[in-house]
Amino acid sequence: MPAKEDGLEAWLRYAPLPAEHVKHHPRFSQIVALSEANSSPVYTAGKEIQSGLSKILRQKVDVTNTLPEAAQIPASAIVVGTVDTFPSAAPAIEKIKEGVSSLKEDGFWLGARKDGNNGPAHVLIIGQNERGALYGAFEFLMLLAKDEPCPETYTSSPSAPIRWVNQWDNLDGTIERGYAGPSVFFKDGAVLDDLTRVAQYARLMASVRLNGIIVNNVNSHCNLLSPTNLKGLGRIADAMRPWGVRIGVALYFDTPIELGGLSTSDPLDANVVAFWNDITTQLYEDVPDMLGYLIKANSEGQPGPLTYGRTLADGANLFARALKPHGDGIVMYRAFVYNHHLDESNWKNDRANAAVEFFDGLDDVFEDNVLVQIKYGPIDFQIREPPSPLLAHLRRTQVIIEFQVAQEYLGQQSHLVYLPPLWRTILDFDLRIDGQQTLVRDVVSGERFNWKRSGYAAVVNVGNDSTWLGSHLAMSNLYAYGCYCWDPTSDERDVIQDWTRLTLSHHPTVIDTVTQLSMESWPTYENYSGNLGIQTLCDIVKTCHYGPSPAAMDGNGWGQWTRADAYAIGMDRTTATGTGYSGQYPSEVAKIFENPETTPDELLLWFHHVPYTRRLKSGKTVIQHFYDAHYDGAQDAQTFPVRWEALRGLIDDQRFKHTLFRLTYQAGHALVWRDSICNFYLAKCGIPDEHHRVGSYKWRVKAQDMQLSGYKVVSITPFEAAFGGHAIITESNNAPGTATWAVTYPVGVYNIAVNYYDHLGGTSRYQLFLGSEGSSEKRLIGNWAGDLGKHLLHDFSDLRDGHSATRIYFKGVEVHEGDVLTIVGTPDGDELAPVNYVSFLPVGIID
Incomplete structure (x- = not known):
């Protein structure tokens, strides 16, 4: 198991290369940093190279700040400096003058060179200025950390100052x-x-x-x-x-x-x-x-x-x-x-x-x-x-x-x-x-x-x-x-x-998994949060800008509008009939955006107010695309923690668990997004989902339909942030509540999910039991605390809404004949152990 890491070193952790790989890299004799000022980036570069070599290649190399002779580069040395501080008479410099002269501000030249046909190579890092020298040093170290050789000649300059x-x-x-x-x-x-x-x-x-x-x-x-x-x-x-x-x-x-x-x-x-x-x-x-x-x-x-x-x-x-x-x-x-x-x-x-x-x-x-x-x-x-x-x-x-x-x-x-x-x-x-x-x-x-x-x-x-x-x-x-x-x-x-x-790691599974998850993440989030150019359908009125609240995207003074009504959606930003925004672009671009036929579908609702029944280039209607995209995005998010599990043991346990927790949370919150937006627009336009998914949840049990003791039913605002528009909260802030329900699903193995609200104002605690009706022995399925704010650190809501709605999973739970589900919620402060619904999901079924 890799050693524990907390992330402080980020991509500069300089993990040691395997011993069999180290032998393919040169052994360096010294580091020459051509500056005597401790505050100079060139001096910093020398010390950073020293640290990097000791970690990556396990080489202890001294740092000096002067060359022994102006025209000689020591064998097997790494020399870092600026164009102005490098000795211009050195044979190595004569050979690379053209590359160095083309450098822009902050650029650098990096290369492994030999003065003659024999002898070990030395590495030269020449910056256009002191920052450039430091950037070249980091480039050299990151090549080493990736187990890649130093190039013979490499010139790099920034695109912008x-x-x-x-x-x-x-x-x-x-x-x-x-x-x-x-x-x-x-x-x-x-x-x-x-x-x-x-x-x-x-x-x-x-x-x-x-x-x-x-x-x-x-x-x-x-x-x-x-x-x-x-x-x-x-x-x-x-x-x-x-x-x-x-x-x-x-x-x-x-x-x-x-x-x-x-x-x-x-x-x-x-x-x-x-x-x-x-x-x-x-x-x-x-x-x-x-x-x-x-x-x-x-x-x-x-x-x-x-x-x-x-x-x-x-x-x-x-x-x-x-x-x-x-x-x-x-x-x-x-x-x-x-x-x-x-x-x-x-x-x-x-x-x-x-x-x-x-x-x-x-x-x-x-x-x-x-x-x-x-x-x-x-x-x-x-x-x-x-x-x-x-x-x-x-x-x-x-x-x-x-x-x-x-x-x-x-x-x-x-x-x-x-x-x-x-x-x-x-x-x-x-x-x-x-x-x-x-x-x-x-x-x-x-x-x-x-x-x-x-x-x-x-x-x-x-x-x-x-x-x-x-x-x-x-x-x-x-x-x-x-x-x-x-x-x-x-x-x-x-x-x-x-x-x-x-x-994280050089392991192919780690690289492939992280790459795939990362490359899929933006389109996945776009699908379940707001597509076709409608903006992120979060709560613009509250300052946290986090969870779903499509209604908040209209009726505000902030100008982040969808103009959604019962028949149509989107901003008309054309010059012909709308706000004129499209005309702010140069004429060729304006012409494309002026016409809904030529506007790319991914920006259609940014530029045009169209009926929900308008057909996209895919052939789908706008509203069906909304439904399908939100379901596709939420379904993709469910795979994220499952795929991350493949990295168990390949990276350190601390970072593995930290990330698994977030991906699991994201999978649950993606469903909150999906349901909030789909149910809101179903209510808004009345056009049903062709696949009969929106509003139909056969594996869910509403908390308000359970037998309640010490709990009471409350309305949730906005309505779409709760299954059925309601949730349960304890009747007081100093006594627990109990909700029970006689399981009607067939005997079998289920993944049980509890959707609840974890908002500011307290840390509620929950217990989930299963057991036969009338039996004194209940099986504890799990317990948890409403402490997401402690772990996720983002701007949480102080209300029961789309920001605070979340879920917890218990996988592989056996449901027996006559089982009764029991939730015990213990309130804390202003957080009254709120629960929205419970899902009994057969293995392989996504809620």
Whole structure:
């Protein structure tokens, strides 16, 4: 059995290679890191190589920082440095000058070379700059960890210079959209004293070539800029700098009022300008290499320049001008600007239009160090969106595309969803600007419009849990994000296979299983959560954005609408009859989306309001596709934990069980999603499922149909979050309840599932028994606690609804003649041991 691992080392665990494989790799004599500064990424690279060699190849190799002679590379040495620090007279350098000269910023050259025909090879790692040298060192180590030889010549440069992370950490230590414990940066209003995890995070970032981080929430607090926290930010920068990671901060627009005591935050007011100039100077005293500011303004109730009658450019330029005297700092101005009090009764209203409308006419007026940060889709990290049309509107204003590693609308790390296949639909999309091929990735790289600064940002919710993201498998998304920033043409299958080798095992069964599950996970989640471009059908009104609640997707001011009624569904975003959104794209793309016949089915309901009876290209009606897709997705999810079982004993027990728990939970919650959405739309349109599945559950027993003692029946809101619209709860919060039911199913072996609600406010406890009626001897089938919040860490609900609905399985249970099922629920606090139904599933039957 492999040794226990907690995930802290992630893909940098450097697992030892088998002894028979080690002999195929060279034995190295020394490591030369061409820098004497301990804070230099080159020095860090040397120490990282030393650590990696000791773990992977079991070689103890010393590190020095100078070459013995300028023209000589020691035999069997690994030399790492920059183009400027390598001795140009060395014969090895003469042979690779062309490759080195082609490097872009942060690029590197890596190769195993010989000065002559004889003697052992040495490895050279040459970075275009210090970060590049460190990236080359990680490339060398990860090749070793994958048991692959160092190439003779390998040159690699990034697709874009900006490859950044946005943390949404709050000063009190909480993390917005955080599913992995509290912040590694902040606690109780201040920067943490112990920043060990910050340095470890920077190491992970550097290994996948991410070079910058915004350390605090875009919904920021002005106290970040207190004198104590300015010093703390300096300590964060010091911890991350040796890994080539620069830090920036998100700013609150009304800080001049709330921290500075001014009467206004008007960006054209002289006192406001002076305030920000002064704060910026103070920041650079503590963080001399600060990368810049991230600004969220006039969005979701946040103040901004529009509050003071100014333009978005006025607001962005205020900060840009404050940064300019201090070097290369930039302003990342989020395009996430919209009205969250839209009137749904006006069919011309459309939140998706907001970014283009708000930035219209501003392309020529931003300072040259302002970059507009654009979410990949026009709404908000949905399961499927078309790319934001704003990407086709800004030509002189450089942009950053914003992805999300945090799975806010995609299962919140409690559901497996591997994101690169989704990202590829955006990056590979051809915007057809000016009638020319214009892939989104070529806009973002700066290639299309000859930009010097552009690139990527992603919302990442790293917390202090040892898994970093709350789920071991979710870490593949952070790894992959770095890969796609560097090379957006990366193959998503290759990426997950490499991640699996580095993180889990080289065993073919492990690689194949993780690859298959990951590649299936996004379409599976899309099927059971919201397809045909209808968005993720979660609860948009409640802040947790997690469980199913299709009704919440209409009748809200947030503009995330389906416009579902008894006859039709979908947003009419055409220019002819709808909101005009399709016309925001270049003409060739707009023409495709304007017509439902040419719009791809996977985006049909994004662009068109159509009857439930409309036929798709598959021949199915829209509503039947909904039913079939949700059943297919939920059925696929049932296979995830079963297939994971094949890895028992092939990876360590701790990570195996941790992941099995989540995949089992996902399988149960997928059924909650399926039933909620299918039953909601059946009630909405009245069109039955052709296969007679929706609303028909022959293997289920409603809890309200059982004999109750100490329990009572309550209605569930929304109705579709419960089988039969009701559940049972204990009559008080200090006495258990009992529900019994005389089993009417045939004698045999069943998998028994209990669906219940595990919400905030307490930890209820349950026992499940079977036994003959009148018998004093009952067989305990199992017991459990309502403590999912402790294990899953995501944003749970405090209500009995689609967020908190879940199930537990007991497999291979023998049901005897005359058996009576008994559930004993013990409440705790506000959680009154709620139960919805019990399923008796013959082996092989999916509920």
